[in-house]
Amino acid sequence: MKIAALIAMCAAAGLGVGAAQAQERTLTIGTEGAYPPFNVVDNTGEVTGFDIDFGNALCEQLNATCEWVTMDFAGLIPALQNGRFDMVIASHSITADRLEVVDMVKYYSNSASFVMLTDSVTEDTSPDGLAGKTLGAQSGTTHASFLETTYTEAEFRLYPTQVEAYADLVAGRVDGVMGDTTALYAWANSEEGQQCCVLAGEPIVNEALGDGVGIIVTKGNEDLSAELTTAIDALRADGTYDRINADYFPFSIW
Numbered sequence: 001m002k003i004a005a006l007i008a009m010c011a012a013a014g015l016g017v018g019a020a021q022a023q024e025r026t027l028t029i030g031t032e033g034a035y036p037p038f039n040v041v042d043n044t045g046e047v048t049g050f051d052i053d054f055g056n057a058l059c060e061q062l063n064a065t066c067e068w069v070t071m072d073f074a075g076l077i078p079a080l081q082n083g084r085f086d087m088v089i090a091s092h093s094i095t096a097d098r099l100e101v102v103d104m105v106k107y108y109s110n111s112a113s114f115v116m117l118t119d120s121v122t123e124d125t126s127p128d129g130l131a132g133k134t135l136g137a138q139s140g141t142t143h144a145s146f147l148e149t150t151y152t153e154a155e156f157r158l159y160p161t162q163v164e165a166y167a168d169l170v171a172g173r174v175d176g177v178m179g180d181t182t183a184l185y186a187w188a189n190s191e192e193g194q195q196c197c198v199l200a201g202e203p204i205v206n207e208a209l210g211d212g213v214g215i216i217v218t219k220g221n222e223d224l225s226a227e228l229t230t231a232i233d234a235l236r237a238d239g240t241y242d243r244i245n246a247d248y249f250p251f252s253i254w
């Protein structure tokens, strides 16, 4: 390409000459860091997981650098609303309640399941099937509110993080833990999960549990939502999404 054409292109894209090689856009992304294998702080203090690999690919697609900030799950949406982040990528399901306060762009599909102690597993994970059991979930999640409203004949315990719910399951203090099927699948197949527990019953799909899992942006930020939608389409089309998916799951989560 001729230099003049390149300069004209940069000008059209709103870039000063010379800015083409300097990547100046930073996208600040909030996540949690206690939700394996989606977002988890490893023993060197770095946050890793599907959400992070996917987010970094998005930033690259948008010619930006991601800056990751971790905080408690419950604090993420309020912090976004206070302008602390450009977006949140923490495996939030897309629900009507959340869409009243933020906008969301789908990046994978969801259903809910239970992991249960192998000793007390039942194939019937309906509210009737689990009547009398003690069930756990992470507070602030769709699963916590679903247990509360639907599993009225069960006892339930809520935990600040999903990993704390798993710990109580391993210790036998709860019979089962509800969560996203993808996350539970990974945990049930982990070294820790395999020793005590199995994924039980059929995946549960319900409007209250949300339709898809989404990136969260401030309500009304249509420009960023549109950019994210286009970038996700590109990552799906060029195989990047599938490659990241395959690092975590032997099936498509799209």
Ligand code: ARG
Residues within 6 Å of the ligand: 032, 033, 034, 035, 039, 073, 090, 091, 092, 093, 094, 138, 140, 141, 142, 143, 162, 180, 213
């Ligand atoms: N998908 C569920 C929800 O939207 C669980 C998300 C949990 N995410 C996390 N980072 N702990 O509520």
